[in-house]
Amino acid sequence: MRLSILLTLPATLLSLIYAQEQHSYTEHLHLKPLPDNSLYAGFTFTSTTPYTAYASNHFRYFPRSLAQILQYTHTAELHLRFALGRWDEESWGSRPRRGLREGGNGVELWAWMDGAEEGWSDLVNSLSGLFCASLNFVDSGKTTRPVLSFEPEGTLEELQRKRSRTGELRLLHGMLPHEVVCTENLTPFLKLLPCKGKAGISSLLDGHKLFDANWQTMAVDVRPVCTPGGDCILEIEQTVDMVLDIERSMRPRESPIPRPLPIEDVTCDETKGYNGHDTCYPRRPKGETAWSLSSVFGRPIRGSCALGGSEKQEYDITFEVPSERTVEITSETTIPQSTTSSGSRTYRLPQNADFDLNLPHQVLGSSAQASTLEQPPLYASRQLTGHGAERGGMHTLLRNPHPYTQRIVYLESLPWFLRPYMHTLALSGAGKMEKMFYTPLLDRKRGTHLELLIEIQPLSTVELTYDFEKAILRYTEYPPDANRGFDIPAAIIRVLPSSNNSQSKQGSYLRTTSLLLPLPTPDFSMPYNVIILTSTVIALGFGSIFNLLVRRFVLVEEVPGNAIAGVVRRVRDGVARIRGMVKGGGVGRVDNGGGGVVKKGEEVVGGEVRKVDGGGRGGKKDR
């Protein structure tokens, strides 16, 4: 008995320690100056929780609000992206993290869930409340089920086996290209973090600088990781990637509009032919701009968010900068730093002190200027062609700059009012279409889902074109700013891993830009204008025209009597007769046809009574 207790004690201790380890939180910042005075900053926040704790609602670093949504909607894996801007491949090279944490302009969401459509609709509604985004607009018309484009990042089959669920998990994907990304999306994003944006690298994130970036993505990825024979953990990775323009970010908040310096402070380029006392071309300062973290982000890093599990990571910040570049650290305590094998500098954040990196102005040698940028796997661009309000064309250029064949999956999810003609789909250039997955559109119910597996030959370009027709929407289906146009979501291109490179089975991703489609839009002031115009025409014209058409001028004598007037006349005659009989006692009455007494001012003419002064009776006779 006692022996068994003794044996179980270390086991429970071990399991406790193991369980503690399963609750972990790490964060990491990757900084890399890019050519043309830009700075790439990639923030990664990862927390994990054991699946048993998640199922029993015991949360430590994992955000409870998001976990409850995932539980309620039976979501196994979730990927949510908020993005704005455009990644400039020519200047900046390949995308960070191989494009795995990038989204199309606006909001993009895809998830593996068990269950039918209700789970998806519940998920988008709950996420819209959590992230202050109008995700609830992702309905069946904007949802697709991609086949080849996405692979689960977590071990979903293991998870299903562990939970002894039999149903298959389905992938649903939705995009909202017109969604605005602003501080109200960043606020709940930061509230999901354990340190809530108050300490650690998340203290650098500020809506004023983040949404002024050239390119910016915020991502939330939740995935289960199950080890065979071990326990499952649920991992959430929150990522913020941005490319800031250093000079623009350093402008003061109070006066961000650049104003020219006084002429005394401007250095003129003297090599120009027109340089004179009144003509000056400002010379670009040579060398690297001086900048620091606090001037670019607006504040230094405040302390570190060192919670359970961060000891596993050796450093918090990776600074990928040429070795000649001087980097000064401004902090109250000494910072442990080292250099990785690739030449990047790494730092560990102090617990309770501010941390700032300061780079002074420096002119680097030409060897350091040599581009350390990685060649992107593919260059892609997509445009709308054609003119007019009825039809148009889509044109995509795909260029393979590498000396080996690339196989890509090209996914397009088009709204229903853009009706592509699939018989016009053509692929020209050195490439061939291996497979095609196509779901045609249903008006107002479902959009087009087009997925192509294309093989592109080395060092060649491929053009993908098709024609489409634009639908005419109903009057109530236009948004309030209808004349802006309608947004077409970005095309998602997945470059499949080739056998040459040792990449993971995910491959890399890139997205084209979203497009703006002008649809035939009615003039919304038209109904009001028509009503006003028609009413005016009728009011002015109808009366006169009707009279002209219908009115007939006749002499008084020709007018026939009408029935009621006859009745009235007879009644009046009778009354007058009675009165006359009562008054005059039957003195002979004058037969004047009009009945009764001849009044003063009237005379009997031709058997009818007429007023002598000829009042305005007109042509009509009043009897």
Next chain:
Amino acid sequence: MKTLNSVWAFLALASIACAAHTSNWAVLVSTSRFWFNYRHLANTLSLYRTVKRLGIPDSQILLLLPDDMACNPRNAFSGTVYSNADRRMDLYGENVEVDYRGYEVTVENFIRLLTDRWEEGVPASKRLQTDEGSNILIYMTGHGGSEFLKFQDSEEISSWDLADAFSQMREKKRYNEMLFMIDTCQANTLYRQFYAPGVIATGSSEEDESSYSHHADNDVGVAVIDRWTYYVLEFLETQVTGPTSDKTLGDLFDSYDVGKIHSNPGVRWDLFPGGEQAGRSRRVVDFFGNVQNVEVQGNQTGVESLKEDLQGLKRLVQDYQAFAAAQESNKTEMSDVVQRRNLEAVSSGKIRQKQRHTVGKLQLSENAQWARQVAGATVLSGLAALWYFAPKLM
């Protein structure tokens, strides 16, 4: 003992008289889209910051912004909305939660929000989860006209819709008192049709009057605040300095200066129980702040039940004293005591009435119905006679 009882009774009466609210909610609506309507969003965001400053948490504020000014590409100050050209206060800041944005701000969503008629799946942060003890502040701004308010330049809400929505809220017991503020052209016409009790309404301009903007910022490029809202905010920022401020609604409405606002703001008191007198004495923080009172559920108020408990204890003490005396005197008065207590219990059970809340019934006066029926019949018969006799006339 008698004075103590009277004090308790007075307190009980007093607590019944001032029916206190138990929560505060704010619904702040801007109804305009496009960059040149920057000032409407700035109006709404200034009110948002004010109610947050005075204590209402984000979970009890519903903010409806149809367009994005802060991250608009035309905004030179990225991520910032200013309501004043001195640019001292950034209204967007670092902590803002917008519940309805973009195309979600529609008349339908607004009325559903007020009346809480949602389909399944709508998250709690988008719902107005008020109960009968909640005070609600509703602020609307945008472009409007006589008895209507324009939503995003594509649809309108009329004063009748608002009146009906508020009466639905009243029937569903969704508010205790409501303060309705509106800053548009011809704003006072919007509250003309209200008929639900418990609403104080105030607007920025009379019928056939426009409301004007206050000033523009040259770097932002457009007008940044409206006049009426500017002066209301001036009062709130200089006079209502904290959640415990004693300033009343009477003070707020007295601060209206027609010479500064350039239009005639109005107030409507007649729907409020107690009329203008009661309304003027309400504190500003009753609507803008978050003062919470606790209401004890049950048949009696806390004071009354305490009184009864005290009386019961008194009786018990007397009985035990008698029993102890009997024990001492070796007389078995125990049975008498027990009998007496049983009798008392029975009689008090009869006397103690359960206080029931009486639900006010909707009275349909019989006379009015009859009159309406007779009038309808006469009209119909007149029309029938006309139809029958008309050919004879021609």
